Amino acid sequence: MTQRPPQVWAGIDVGKGHHWITVVDADGDALWNRKVINSESDILAAFGEVMDTADHVTWALDLVDGPAALLLGTLASHGQNPRYVTGSKFAAFKKSFSGQGKSDLKDSYIIAEFARCLRRQTVPVPAPSRITKELTLILSHRSCLSAERTRTINRMRALLTSIFPELERSFEFARSDGPLVLLCGYQTPAAIRRMGESRLTAWLA
Template identity: 95%
Template sequence: MTQRPPQVWAGIDVGKGHHWITVVDADGDPLWNRKVINSEPDILTVFGEVMDTADHVTWALDLVEGPAALLLGTLANHGQSPRYVTGSKFAAFKKSFSGQGKSDLKDSYVIAEFARCLRRQTVPVPAPPRITKELTLILSHRNGLSVERTRTINRMRAMLTSIFPELERSFDFARSDGPLVLLSGYQTPAAIRRMGESRLTAWLAKRGVRKAATIAEKAVTAAKAQDSAISGEDLAAELVAELAQKITQMNVRLKELESKIKEILSQHPQAPIVLWVWLSSREALSWENAG
């Protein structure tokens, strides 16, 4: 019967749909290599198999975010403390395996070997506190929605420019909901002229738009500057209205996410620092409150 080694090193090459895990012994000889589906049942099965190979297992991986979340959570739930391998030293270590007849080895083997040979160059991966994890998730989601909002605004402006450039120049649609409400109902010079300034002001005010009179005045002025109807105007106007409504919905959701972020931050012991990072990210993305 093969003697059970006192310690092994399990290197994990993290992937989106699956991971590769290689287990090496104290001499660096591969004992076990397997593709692991990124699902809890498969991860648990492999976890049990690896733990059966030795008295102690050192887990090492090359990614600690995104697709690694379920794997890290499973390890933490079973009392394991994985280590993170990254940086220039790991890159140099990895290069040393090229040109030695080992081109068929998985990256998981290199990760396991790095953890075995250079443990002090690895970083322990603590289980993330709930609040930190929630902040990471919600900030990532908010940033993605903010980028999508910017793209949608640009699409809407390009569409509006094709039929009514004077109106497009009259408003900053990224800063206020009022002009978006206007576009949800009226997008062409003729339609705005027919409404007139007083009726358009009342229409906007009824929908809760601030400074309704100012917006109506600008819109009517723009409409009087263009008598021509552009080919394809009706379809373009319909699409502009659809995009304006979509942006308004995004604005509402972004405000909800900001409230949720502030709520989570209020529970964080380092809220001022995290808030500063958040606001810096917010400024960098050039996202501004709608309203």
């Protein structure tokens, strides 16, 4: 019977729909690898199999947000402390491996080897607190709203330039809501002339 190793390293190539996980021993030999669907049941099944391969597992992955959220949450809930391999360091380390092209299986093995050989160059991934998760969601939503507002104003500027370029040049959308209020009612030179300065001023007020 093969003796259970005291330590192994699990490299995870994170993907949107699935992850590839490869486990290596102290000699760099692959002991286990598998495609893991990004679902709680599949991640838990893979977690149990990997934990059965050794007394201690060091987890390493190449992404710590987005598609990795469920995976990181599962590891944190089971007391695991994964390590992050940054993109630049991974790319430099990958050059030392023979063969061309990219594959998820190959990358997961290289991530595991990076964690085994260069652990001090990996970054610990702390489990986020509840307030951190909530703030992340709020900030993400705010960023989306800000980006959409910028896109809308840029489209409006482009359209206004084709109709009334002098008016477009006089507006400072970032400093005042006045231009947006004006354009809600009047967009063309003819419409603004018919309104007149005094009535337009009163309407804006």
